[in-house]
Amino acid sequence: MTSDLSSFAARLREFIAASVPVAADARRLDSKAEDGAHFDQAKNEPPHVGGYAEKFNRLALELFNLQFANNSAYRIICEARRLTPLTVSHWSQIPAVPTAAFKELELTSLAPVERTRVFHSSGTTAQRPSRHFHHAESLAVYEASLWPWFAAHVAADVRRLNSSAAGLASGVEVDPGLLTSAATYRTVVLTPSPAQAPNSSLVHMFDFVRQELRADAGAFVGRLGAVGEWALDFDATLAALTPNGSRPLLVLGTAFSFVNLLDEMSAQSIRLELPTNSRVLETGGYKGRSRELPKAELHALITERFGVPASHIICEYGMSELSSQAYDAASLKSEGQSLKSGRAFRFPPWARVQIISPETGREVGEGETGLVRVFDLANVFSVLAIQTEDLAVRYGDGFELIGRAPYAEPRGCSLMAVGSSRA
Amino acid sequence: MNLPNYFLADLPSEATLSPTMLAEACGTLKRNREQYLAPRTTEHMVKFIANLAEGWLQADHPFRALALAQGPGKTGFGRPTLERGLDQFFGQLTRENLRALLVQELGDVKRLDALVAPPGEAKFSRAAIATGPEFLVHIAAGNIPNPTWMSLVLGLFTRSAQFVKCGRGASFLPRLFAHSIYEADHKLGACLEIAEWRGGHAALEAELFAAADCVTATGSDETLAAIRSKLPVRTRFLAHGHRVSFGYVTAEALVGQAAKKIVAAAADDVGAWNQLGCLSPHVIYVQRGGEFAPEHFAQLLAEELERREAREPRGDVPPEVAASITSRRGIYEVRAAHSPDTRMWHSQKSTAWTVVYEADAHFAMSCLHRFIYVKAVADLSVALQAADAVRGQVSTVGLAAAEEEAQVITETLARWGVARVCPLGQMQNPPLTWRHDGRPALGDLVTWTDWEK
Numbered sequence: 001m002t003s004d005l006s007s008f009a010a011r012l013r014e015f016i017a018a019s020v021p022v023a024a025d026a027r028r029l030d031s032k033a034e035d036g037a038h039f040d041q042a043k044n045e046p047p048h049v050g051g052y053a054e055k056f057n058r059l060a061l062e063l064f065n066l067q068f069a070n071n072s073a074y075r076i077i078c079e080a081r082r083l084t085p086l087t088v089s090h091w092s093q094i095p096a097v098p099t100a101a102f103k104e105l106e107l108t109s110l111a112p113v114e115r116t117r118v119f120h121s122s123g124t125t126a127q128r129p130s131r132h133f134h135h136a137e138s139l140a141v142y143e144a145s146l147w148p149w150f151a152a153h154v155a156a157d158v159r160r161l162n163s164s165a166a167g168l169a170s171g172v173e174v175d176p177g178l179l180t181s182a183a184t185y186r187t188v189v190l191t192p193s194p195a196q197a198p199n200s201s202l203v204h205m206f207d208f209v210r211q212e213l214r215a216d217a218g219a220f221v222g223r224l225g226a227v228g229e230w231a232l233d234f235d236a237t238l239a240a241l242t243p244n245g246s247r248p249l250l251v252l253g254t255a256f257s258f259v260n261l262l263d264e265m266s267a268q269s270i271r272l273e274l275p276t277n278s279r280v281l282e283t284g285g286y287k288g289r290s291r292e293l294p295k296a297e298l299h300a301l302i303t304e305r306f307g308v309p310a311s312h313i314i315c316e317y318g319m320s321e322l323s324s325q326a327y328d329a330a331s332l333k334s335e336g337q338s339l340k341s342g343r344a345f346r347f348p349p350w351a352r353v354q355i356i357s358p359e360t361g362r363e364v365g366e367g368e369t370g371l372v373r374v375f376d377l378a379n380v381f382s383v384l385a386i387q388t389e390d391l392a393v394r395y396g397d398g399f400e401l402i403g404r405a406p407y408a409e410p411r412g413c414s415l416m417a418v419g420s421s422r423a
Numbered sequence: 424m425n426l427p428n429y430f431l432a433d434l435p436s437e438a439t440l441s442p443t444m445l446a447e448a449c450g451t452l453k454r455n456r457e458q459y460l461a462p463r464t465t466e467h468m469v470k471f472i473a474n475l476a477e478g479w480l481q482a483d484h485p486f487r488a489l490a491l492a493q494g495p496g497k498t499g500f501g502r503p504t505l506e507r508g509l510d511q512f513f514g515q516l517t518r519e520n521l522r523a524l525l526v527q528e529l530g531d532v533k534r535l536d537a538l539v540a541p542p543g544e545a546k547f548s549r550a551a552i553a554t555g556p557e558f559l560v561h562i563a564a565g566n567i568p569n570p571t572w573m574s575l576v577l578g579l580f581t582r583s584a585q586f587v588k589c590g591r592g593a594s595f596l597p598r599l600f601a602h603s604i605y606e607a608d609h610k611l612g613a614c615l616e617i618a619e620w621r622g623g624h625a626a627l628e629a630e631l632f633a634a635a636d637c638v639t640a641t642g643s644d645e646t647l648a649a650i651r652s653k654l655p656v657r658t659r660f661l662a663h664g665h666r667v668s669f670g671y672v673t674a675e676a677l678v679g680q681a682a683k684k685i686v687a688a689a690a691d692d693v694g695a696w697n698q699l700g701c702l703s704p705h706v707i708y709v710q711r712g713g714e715f716a717p718e719h720f721a722q723l724l725a726e727e728l729e730r731r732e733a734r735e736p737r738g739d740v741p742p743e744v745a746a747s748i749t750s751r752r753g754i755y756e757v758r759a760a761h762s763p764d765t766r767m768w769h770s771q772k773s774t775a776w777t778v779v780y781e782a783d784a785h786f787a788m789s790c791l792h793r794f795i796y797v798k799a800v801a802d803l804s805v806a807l808q809a810a811d812a813v814r815g816q817v818s819t820v821g822l823a824a825a826e827e828e829a830q831v832i833t834e835t836l837a838r839w840g841v842a843r844v845c846p847l848g849q850m851q852n853p854p855l856t857w858r859h860d861g862r863p864a865l866g867d868l869v870t871w872t873d874w875e876k
Contacts, residue, residue: 073761080760098753105757358745360772369742371749389750391743405746407790 002109002381004066008059009137009380012350013144015059016378019052019349052349059377060091060352063384070109074383077101092354092363096373096385099321102130109381110135119201119320122284132201132320138381142201142323143208145378149348150209153314153327154185154250154279185279187215188240190253190261191222192230201320202283206252213250222257229289232257234264241272241306248277251306255282255298259290262301273307280308283316295343317345317401321386323378324351328398344398351376355394356387358405369393369402426489426602431618432594440618442626448616449586449634453558456584459610465535468579469521475607476516479509486603490596497595500697501738508696511852512569516576520855525580527856528866529553535581538874548876553869555581556636556659562622562650564641565593567696569851570663572600573864574639575615579604581868586631589619622646628653637661637868661867663860666701666818667788670847671806671832672720674713675825682715682723685823688848689795690727692821693776695851697737698791702819702843702851705789706796708806717799718766721780724797725768728776737775737793747790748774755779784809803832807839815840818860821847 065085068075074097078084083095097107099121108115114135121130134142189206197203203220210219221240225231241249251274253261258280265271280302293301299313318325326345347353354363355370364370372390379386392399426433431440431448478484487509494505525532531539540550559578563571571587575597578585587597598617605612620627622642628650632638637659640650647662654660670692672685692704707724709717740748752774758765764782776793784798786809800806810817820841824832833844842861843853858864 077757077760080756098750098757100750100754101757104754105761358742358749359740359774361749371746387750387753389746391746403743405750406743407747407751407788 002070002111002114005070005109005380006137008063008066009141012059012141012377012380015055016144016148016348016350019148056349056352056377057091059350060094060375060384061085061088063377063380064088064091064094067109067383071107071383073105073107091352091375094375094385096375096387097383098387099130099319099389102132102321103128106131106133107383108133110138118199119204120199121320122200122202129199130320132382134381138323139204141378141380142204145324145348145350145376146205146208147212149325149327150205151212152348154281184248184277185213185250186244186247187213187219188237188249188251189220189222190232190237190251190257191220192224193217193220193222196222196224197230202254202318205318205325209252222253230254230257232261232264234261237261238265238270238272241274243273243275246275248275248279250278251280251308253280253282254284254289255293256284256290258282258298258302259293262298262305263290265305271305271307277312278306278308279312279314280306281314281316283318315343315345319386319388321379321382322351322374322376323380323382324348324374324376326351326353326398328400344395344400345392346398347374347376350378353397353399355392355399358391364394366394366396371405372399372401426598429605429612430598430601430616432589432598440620440627442630445618445627445630446634448618449558449630452584452586452614452616453634455610455613456557456582460582460584460614463582465525465532465580468582469518469525469532471608471611472516472521472576472579473518475603476513478607479513479603484603486599486606490599494595495738499738499740501736503735504694504697504738507694507735508567508569511695512572515855521580524856524865528863529869535869538872550874550876552872552874554872555583555869557583558634558636559583559585559868560631560635560638561585561587562638562640562642562646563587563589563593563597564646565590566699568596568600569696569700570641570859571597573859575600575604577865577868579611580865583637583868584614586616586618586635588622588628588631589617591619591621594619623649625653632658639663661862664816666816666842666860667786667813668702668704668817668819668821668850669786669806669810670704670707670821670823670850671803672707672709672823672847673803673825673828673832674710675828676713676823677709677720678714682720685847686720686723686727688821688823688846689724690731691848692850693724693728693793693795694731694735694737698789698793698795700851702853703791704795704821704850705791706786706798706810707821707847708784708798708800708809710803711799711801717797718780721766721778721797722768724795725776725778728778728793728795729770732770732775740774740792744790744792745774748777748792748794751790751794752777786810786813803835807835817841819843819845819850819853821845821850823847 068078068085077097078095081095083093088094101107110133115133116136117134117139119132119134187210189210191197191203191206194203194207221233221237223231223233299310302313303309315328316325324347326347328343328345352375354373356373357364357370369391372388372392374386374388376384376386389405390401391403391405392401428434479487490509491502491505494500495502522532525534529535530541533539534553535555538550538552544550561571561574575585575587589597594617601612601615601617604615632654635658638650638654639661640647641663644664647664651660651662670689677685689707695703709720711717752767752769755765755767759767766780769777778795778797780797782799784800784805787796789796800809817840820836822829822832822844836844843857
């Protein structure tokens with residue numbers, strides 16, 4: 001019964017609300033992790049204390065039972081793998097569905113009449129997109145999951161920078177409301193508006209953030225290009241980005257929109273100096289929409305052209321098939337981590353990640369490379385266990401993204417794919 | 424045994440090549456060629472190459488031993504896969520085969536030595552001599568070594584100074600071959616150079632292309648277009664774009680005891696060079712209506728690949744390759760759970776081999792490394808329709824057909840645009856006289872001087 005899912009959704013929101021202080025205080029917990037008191041890397045236990053692990057496991061198994069019962073496309077996959085609620089006893093055994101399956105199957109517990117919203121994966125128009133169906137209740141869960149973790153990563157910096165002014169002692173938990181009550185940021189979003197991109201989960205997310213930050217709809221400076229691609233109105237973008245007083249900016253966008261913007265600024269020899277405390281959030285791959293840059297290079301260019309230091313640049317990792325997002329931020333990283341880029345993504349406490357060896361199917365060890373698998377409790381009405389095609393290196397309960405598996409998708413006629421393989 | 428620092432590719436990886444170094448190397452090669460290589464006769468070269476190949480076939484040959492000892496680590500191919508590849512390639516290089524190649528492509532074994540007139544030409548009071556390029560450059564793709572080895576052999580025939588540019592980290596097997604030439608005859612070795620760098624290094628490539636009379640290249644269409652755009656107009660360019668290949672098994676052929684042999688042959692083609700060559704199959708089309716259903720064939724092939732893995736393990740692959748295979752398996756697993764039109768068999772706890780059966784006949788590009796599609800078709804015309812997306816880009820069809828139907832099938836494939844039809848099991852093992860992608864490999868290298876008496 002989907003009413004069971006509704007009841008689960010309500011309890012999950014309580015769980016998320018209870019986790020928020022933990023989420024907001026990720027920095028403090030990180031420092032605990034360093035002295036090893038609460039953090040067993042070998043077991044991939046996140047730095048959450050108390051009965052968290054048990055609670056996550058209980059909720060995950062309960063949700064798996066409900067999805068097995070209510071999501072027939074998923075049940076068929078589970079049965080083919082001989083993994084059912086009778087045989088699965090730990091969250092890590094819950095069958096993960098490849099993201100590509102969202103292109104072919106209706107992986108949802110929602111009846112067709114209940115589906116009021118659908119998020120599509122981005123990608124080339126030649127491919128079928130993934131479809132993640134939503135309705136009001138599932139979007140409410142999505143938003144309940146999205147906000148505290150987003151705020152924790154933006155607020156962490158607010159706290160640090162304003163700690164003396166705001167009278168906050170180090171280690172005091174931050175109310176994510178701090179962000180909104182102070183109307184701290186002026187928001188600029190480098191994507192098309194929700195009206196122009198109604199099926200983008202990213203735009204939905206940015207729009208929700210925009211509303212929480214009480215920015216008006218004019219914050220969206222992107223538009224749709226001639227063939228429906230995401231483009232930027234450069235004049236409007238530069239006008240929006242030009243500082244107006246000392247109020248810091250929060251600039252949200254995809255990596256490719258930043259590259260296109262930075263290239264244009266370079267061509268016009270434009271350099272901005274955003275106000276102190278301004279932040280940039282970049283997300284997503286490139287999908288051929290701009291030249292591709294290594295993350296460090298992109299961040300260096302952002303610093304050069306916007307005057308925003310690396311510590312104020314946040315990366316987001318999300319996808320239409322998930323309802324929670326992971327963030328990495330230089331300001332949150334533990335000291336002494338040996339990451340190549342110095343940054344690791346982390347999901348919120350209501351989602352868990354495993355980095356899976358593509359060769360053996362087992363979780364990799366610390367510092368090893370594998371495919372990202374996410375167990376997202378906020379995916380209440382679809383499938384909680386998602387197998388991505390993204391390769392990452394495992395660092396504790398976080399990961400550093402290194403790219404997408406090439407040729408993961410079968411294609412009928414793309415000789416190019418083979419041509420560039422090892423030539 | 425360690426290789427001496429003789430070629431540029433022998434230099435430690437931190438050594439950087441400069442355009443000046445390349446210009447000097449090209450000059451040296453040309454001088455050495457003039458002195459040591461140009462005066463030799465074709466018969467001398469035939470004997471030299473055949474002796475060299477005989478050496479490579481001996482178990483105690485030092486370069487063979489080195490290829491087998493270090494190859495798995497440096498190339499990713501398992502030892503048995505390398506052994507099979509070496510035996511097949513060098514087994515072809517006999518005196519008889521080399522002479523047959525000369526006759527097929529140039530009309531006479533002495534054509535590169537003197538003005539000669541085979542009977543057909545003599546009748547018209549004509550004679551002709553063929554001349555190879557003075558300086559021949561090969562841009563190697565690096566998936567498998569055979570094309571590069573073959574290019575070197577042909578360049579020895581044409582008595583050209585040769586420079587082989589390998590991709591980064593892909594020079595090991597070509598280097599060993601070059602070292603074996605040097606070891607057998609220092610002066611011939613002095614007319615060869617092997618280097619590696621990441622393609623697209625404009626300054627280095629400009630030096631190389633300025634010196635070359637003829638450039639051969641294997642690679643993607645973009646790679647080839649980029650090279651072509653940088654070559655001086657009068658430099659000859661022999662481009663081998665990427666090709667795909669597939670197998671075709673008729674219902675007539677797939678009967679009784681023969682079926683077992685056909686399955687083994689298909690496994691040979693999937694295992695050879697881990698399926699990485701352009702001649703390796705992506706798909707094996709199996710005709711419906713015979714004693715063995717296509718799906719059954721797929722299952723038998725899976726069982727055979729499982730046995731092969733024990734005997735000839737594929738070897739390790741980098742994480743991104745394993746990730747491609749695993750991700751793709753994930754998709755087919757989901758499809759198979761939902762429909763009997765898809766089935767999949769694969770190695771457990773590894774990505775070593777995968778067989779995907781699909782009732783949908785559309786040609787699919789495999790992610791290779793022993794990942795093969797088996798697809799059911801009513802007949803050849805359905806298979807060709809399904810493969811229309813790759814028409815004009817198909818190199819080889821590995822055929823298993825009854826004797827009486829093979830010729831008609833081959834003629835149909837030829838009209839459709841296939842360059843080579845061979846028995847299933849021999850796809851990655853073309854004869855020396857094979858016309859590479861439908862072109863005469865030696866014939867394309869030479870220029871002619873005709874004499875009308």
